[in-house]
Amino acid sequence: LKCQATWLYLEPIFSSPDINAQMPEEGRKFGIVDSYWRDIMTEAVKDTHVLIATAQPNMLGRLRESNVLLEEIQKGLNDYLEKKRLYFPRFFFLSNDELLEILSETKDPMRVQPHLKKCFEGIAKLEFTDDQVITGMISSEKEIVPFTKRIIPAQAKGMVEKWLLQVQEIMISSVRKVIAESYTAYTEMPRKKWVLEWPGQTVIATSSIYWTSEVTAAIQEGGLKKYLEISNRQIDDIVALVRGKLEMGARLTLGALVVIDVHARDVVEKLANDNVSDTNAFDWISQLRYYFDGADTQVHMITTELGYGYEYLGNTGRLVITPLTDRCYRTLMGAMKLNLGGAPEGPAGTGKTETSKDLAKAIAKQCVVFNCSDGLDFKAMGKFFKGLAQAGAWACFDEFNRIELEVLSVIAQQIHSIQTAISMGLKRFVFEGTDLELDPSCTIFITMNPGYAGRQELPDNLKVLFRTVAMMVPDYAMIGEISLYSMGFQDARSLAIKIVATYRLCSEQLSSQHHYDYGMRAVKSVLTAAGNLKLKYPEEDERVLLLRAILDVNLAKFLAQDIPLFRGIISDLFPGVVLPEPDYAQFLDAVKDNMKKRNLQPHDWHIEKITQVYEMMLVRHGFMIVGDPMGGKTMAYKVLAGALTDLHAAGLMNENNVLYKIINPKAITM
16 A cells, blocks of 8 residues: 555656656666556456455565665655755745646746746746747736846756746846836826836835835925825825726726825824924834835835845735734834744734735735644744745744644744844854755744634743734724725725624624624625725715625625614614615526426525525625525525526526535545
């Protein structure tokens, strides 16, 4: 069995001629094992009676010899992968199987494309010319950034890691060049035209550089009140653009820009109200400030000064910056100044991981998020740390205190050796017997949920390496308001207060069930649903859109006794708002047909539940149908599947054919 399992794992690897060419010795050994195994199997198939099949001459000896050879092959394979990883450190963040898939595609650089996202956060595809020369990078949002110089993968002679390293170097120089170009262009055209002409990341960085210098000048000249008016005008311009017709990419850029701009305006407002006249005042130096000296961008906060990372992160949204986020940034940036890690801790849904990721976006660093589980050993972590130290990436270890105590104390030593090397300013250092190059900008964050079952207390030698940040419940109203504002809602403030009030009243008045959730994630799903509706019906009354979003996300999960109460809460908060009834005539006919086919009675209550499953499908990726036995759960989705398939066949409601697979959870062992 042992021989069979290893053979199954290695067979596809060595059947690739590229890998065989790179590891001739291991390939030869595998050839021997392969012929042994095939011989034994051919014999066994001829007569499948156990005693006859196992009575082959020297069968045990051959299997034992195979196992020894297979162990040598695996050791050789691991050394080979380690060599590749040391050459291109980002390979440390991939599993062995993923790495082998990349390395076995040495001839055709196009085949490496699907794996790029695992090494480079922002690059989904590379732009190839017809003769396979790489000229630029494309993010998953279809944003294209041209490269400063061209890469010819053929020159690497099949060494994938060689041209991937070039991609990394040129990505950094390209982002640097685009920022410098957009910096000069900023003064040459009106801002509302400028924001649509550059990549999203560049727009935010350059706009932050100008904001820093303009506010500094305003503080020195005492013109903050005047600058506040300019800030408000700038935001109104951008929001006016969001409400118009835009391409998807530009909409994402402007959404993120509104979030950053609103925060910038609030900072200016506070400085103006406090009559700050000194550029060293704490209220000003405690903000995230960007400086550009013609070649390089620096990011400052209090006493910490970091270089901008120029990692291309695509065109993504940004977090709303609340006072809590600000405090978390300050602690994390302070920790980096002291060469320590940061450790946000607090209950679920308070934004621990997201804030760490967002800080990485602000400084343009690659941030690798890793979910820790109790099965993690120090070898796997060691592999990860080697990658971090060399690539200069940031890592965020989620739920770090799930790892076993014995492993944690070894990890403490590993982290300590990296942090010591950074503070001594070494260029190279020895980590677990390997001589590594050190990029001093690497940082480790850990997040923890204290006080859950199965969680450890961190050992003292680990605690001293991190600065903790206590994360509490965020300010939902502020987050809701700025998010709605960035989606083009005009009356954002009163609508955000209504969302918060709905959830507050629900948690006070409705019965408590395991599947009810009124936290940040629930608020987020309402905001997303509202944003999608706003795009679809830009002219509709905003209160109607928000009410529709709240009902779509929540109504289906309440129990029968809670629905009248929920309806009451909604009618108090949205007096006189009447929802237009969706036209489901064709859909309901198809559902009733399918119920007849299955000998079910078309009961109004069941049809309503089926409609809710359908509506939930439109706003969610996955969902759970909960209820007592014989409540009609399985039939609900089977009837729905049948109905949608019929609609597809008749060409109505642009629905698709439905296929479903049923898996019994008892058949799957952990």
